[in-house]
Amino acid sequence: MDKFFTMGGHRIGRVGYGAMQLPGPGVMGPARDHDQAIAVLRRAVELGINHIDTSEFYGPHVANQLIREALHPYSSDLVLVSKVGSVRGEDGSWNPDQTPEALIRGTHENLETLGIDRLHVMNLRVMPKDDHAPADYQPVRFDEQLDAMRQLVDEGAIENFGVSTVTTEQAAQAIEAGAVCVQNAYNLLSRSDEPTLELCRDKGIAYVPYFPLGSAFGWFPRVDQAPQVVAVAERLGHTPAQIGLAWLLHHAENVLLIPGTSSVAHLEENTATRDVVLSDEDIAELEA
Ligand SMILES: NC(=O)c1ccc[n+]([C@@H]2O[C@H](COP(=O)([O-])OP(=O)(O)OC[C@H]3O[C@@H](n4cnc5c(N)ncnc54)[C@H](OP(=O)(O)O)[C@@H]3O)[C@@H](O)[C@H]2O)c1
Numbered sequence: 001m002d003k004f005f006t007m008g009g010h011r012i013g014r015v016g017y018g019a020m021q022l023p024g025p026g027v028m029g030p031a032r033d034h035d036q037a038i039a040v041l042r043r044a045v046e047l048g049i050n051h052i053d054t055s056e057f058y059g060p061h062v063a064n065q066l067i068r069e070a071l072h073p074y075s076s077d078l079v080l081v082s083k084v085g086s087v088r089g090e091d092g093s094w095n096p097d098q099t100p101e102a103l104i105r106g107t108h109e110n111l112e113t114l115g116i117d118r119l120h121v122m123n124l125r126v127m128p129k130d131d132h133a134p135a136d137y138q139p140v141r142f143d144e145q146l147d148a149m150r151q152l153v154d155e156g157a158i159e160n161f162g163v164s165t166v167t168t169e170q171a172a173q174a175i176e177a178g179a180v181c182v183q184n185a186y187n188l189l190s191r192s193d194e195p196t197l198e199l200c201r202d203k204g205i206a207y208v209p210y211f212p213l214g215s216a217f218g219w220f221p222r223v224d225q226a227p228q229v230v231a232v233a234e235r236l237g238h239t240p241a242q243i244g245l246a247w248l249l250h251h252a253e254n255v256l257l258i259p260g261t262s263s264v265a266h267l268e269e270n271t272a273t274r275d276v277v278l279s280d281e282d283i284a285e286l287e288a
Helices: 034-046 062-071 100-114 142-154 168-176 194-203 227-236 240-251 264-275 280-287
Strands: 004-007 010-013 051-053 079-084 086-088 094-096 119-125 158-164 181-185 206-210
Touching (some): 062 100, 119 142, 168 194, 240 280
Parallel strands (some): 051 079
């Protein structure tokens, strides 16, 4: 199993880190434990992780501020990936903010908070119309959003762009327009996005599954609680979370993981997944 995959010209370790668990409850407000959040980020880099996923809308601002505090000036090897396309309501809601102007403004906000002139990869996070939108709300056309992302590349604010929470058709359109990755919800228990993963694999594009363990939100099944995952974990002497993540790594070589955690112990456990080996029989049992 390859331990690296190239995304946007960068050789990326297949186990990265997602920063969404660092802000407070509901991904709002300051970290529950600031020092622990800083420790998680520094330990991630110590463990050789060179791919951190974040966003200005985690907190908002909190995840990016913590990354800057913990890791700036950044190692030249570290690839930072963020996302634009949403704005948080005061009630914690996630609302679309997808006009070209908003995508450009949001990108520059990310650069400022992270303390950089140029971001490695910015994901265009596509949002459905939210419940609070005015009746005359018109979603912004996808090709206009892609044009804004390309403009950001042309002006040098970002090296590359990706897309997130897209249909397979939108992923194809984005790859045609130059996207270097697709970040969609996917894990062992929720595999409906398989066609997008396959499209990315065929095109040599990174597929970055979010909610690889089933998220912290509580409304998705938890991968580490699935009986077949627990059984394989017990047999192989690994934790259930490691088995769920290892299945993703074995499933396709273009998968880059960004499991989210606020705990150093979980971070270490998740990172060690890069050395977990599953046999064909283990994989068949997990997929049954
Ligand atoms: N593009 C998008 O729209 C989008 C959406 C969601 C997420 N993301 C990105 O994807 C990343 C991953 O998704 P996620 O963080 O929402 O969900 P996730 O990685 O599926 O799960 C995170 C949850 O699992 C727990 N956890 C982590 N490691 C564990 C372990 N070894 N054993 C037991 N529990 C463990 C965490 O709790 P502890 O903190 O206690 O470890 C947290 O509750 C995010 O951090 C974010 O960067 C992107």
